[in-house]
Amino acid sequence: MTGTAISTATAAWADALLASFAQAGYERAEPAILQPAEPFLDLSGEDIRKSLYLTTDASGEELCLRPDLTIPVARDYLASQRAGEPAGFSYLGRVFRYRGGRPSEFLQAGIESFGRQDRAAADAEILAVALEATAAFGMREVEIRTGDVALFNALIDALDLYPVWRRRLIKDFNRKVSLEQDLERLTLATGATRNEYEGVLAALAGSDRKAALALVTDLMSIAGTTNVGGRTVSEIADRFLEQSTLTSGALPHNALNLIKRFLAISGDPDEVVAQLRALAREAKLEITAAIDQLEARIGFMAARGIDVRSLRFSTSFGRGVDYYTGFEFEVHAKGNGSEPLVAGGRYDGLMTRLGSATPIPAVGFAVWVETLTRIGRGPVESRSARTS
Structure with a gap:
């Protein structure tokens, strides 16, 4: 998508997405296009520099066109009087980053949920809203891939490396x-x-x-x-x-063998929980709290009407985002495994890295608008919280 004009078809998709988010209770956020470059470089490393569109202001501060919207929405939340309190935001706007042969300016939509202490329930809600968004575009035949970096971190801590x-x-x-x-x-x-x-x-x-x-x-x-x-x-x-x-x-x-055994575990979430508990008992690993959190999340997902048996959970699943700290997921159209429709996860450590004096729980997702508009069947009026 290039230029400033949005086609009539894309506008219809955008309206459907925003309506879906508003219906779920997430208010609209519209962060500035020009952002400080430091948070993006600090959180993603200097490797991201080659993808950013950078400039410098009169004071010498390095600025960039926003390459995504999660960090800008989080920064605005932290600067507000609501910082630390539960709040949910939705967004749809242009982002800018070099992608090698593809347009550098494109639309990104999504939601971010801040400050909720009931992490398992918040994770389940995020996935349910993501599925509602894809269902709003007629995408009901989807594959859901999930993982949890907190489980891996718990394993590494238990091994006392x-x-x-x-x-x-x-x-x-x-x-x-x-x-x-x-x-x-x-x-x-x-x-x-x-x-x-x-x-x-x-x-x-x-x-x-x-x-x-x-x-x-x-x-x-x-x-x-x-x-x-x-x-x-x-x-x-x-x-x-x-x-x-x-x-x-x-x-x-023995630690190396345990890491490899752990990373080989996959299946539907209930099967994974059983395998993890068996490994923890056999190896005497103190990872029960992380497994309990996974099991609680599964229960909340089922309560939301999500068919948890259709989920594919893998202990080795990761999304390449350094600041994720827990639940991670991608929603794909069946038969289109390489391009996610929606992707997101939990990032509890991000707020302190952005300057918060105290940790603030956070979870959210981004919608790949280009993929949805290309693959989807078009906005539909009926929306269901249950997608399989």
């Missing part, structure tokens, strides 16, 4: 290629021949990160190391600390 491995695995969970590379690297390192530095490296891996970083930085300074390739001594030390401890063969073999 060295801090450097915990950080790396949790960071890479949503990046399938990186996680597969990590596990392959772990497999090789676990069986590798011990080397003369292994004791030192293992000690660094198991130590307090700040203390270890200070030690390596001091040693490099004593050795006369200065800036290399534009990186400071501190940055070089941080990279050395991570890379050296990652290759020190410090991960117990």
Whole structure:
């Protein structure tokens, strides 16, 4: 979609979406198009820079055209008098990012729910509203893929790994290629021949990160190391600390096997809960609270009229969004597995990273308007909360 004009057909789709959101109780939000670039770079890393349309204001602050609407809606909520209180917002507007051969300006719609402490019920509502939105376009034959990064985080915590491995695995969970590379690297390192530095490296891996970083930085300074390739001594030390401890063969073999067994679990949600409880009992893993949260969410979904047996839950499912902290999902048209119609999840850690003094629960989704308008059958008047 290029230019500023919206076709009559697209306008009809937009009206149907907004009506669906309003009916569910989500008020319209319209954040500014021009946004500070720092939150996007901080949350997604410098890799996103090549996709942003950047400029600088007179004070030197780096700004960008909004590449999505979740962060702008969250920032406006935090700046309002309602910050910290339960509130739900819907949106439909243009976003801007380079996509290599596809239009860089396109429509994004969605909803965001902030401040609700009843997380399982809020997750279920978000999925129900997403299904209502697709049903409003005649898309009733859909595939629903779900996962939960909180389960993976609970597993990693229960395994009591060295801090450097915990950080790396949790960071890479949503990046399938990186996680597969990590596990392959772990497999090789676990069986590798011990080397003369292994004791030192293992000690660094198991130590307090700040203390270890200070030690390596001091040693490099004593050795006369200065800036290399534009990186400071501190940055070089941080990279050395991570890379050296990652290759020190410090991960117990049983932990690696448990991670792989965990990531192989999939099926309908009830089957997954049973498999997870069996694994937790057998391996004596303290992940009961995360499993209980999953089971509660399933119950609320069923109460919403969602056929939970039609859901596909996978412990390895991730969406490539660093700030997700729990429930994640995608809704696809049957037979069109590569392009989601709707995608979203829980991101409880985002608000503090955006400046909130206290954690604020948050969950939401975005609608791929381009895909819906291309695949959908057109807006329909009847809407149902039950979609299978």
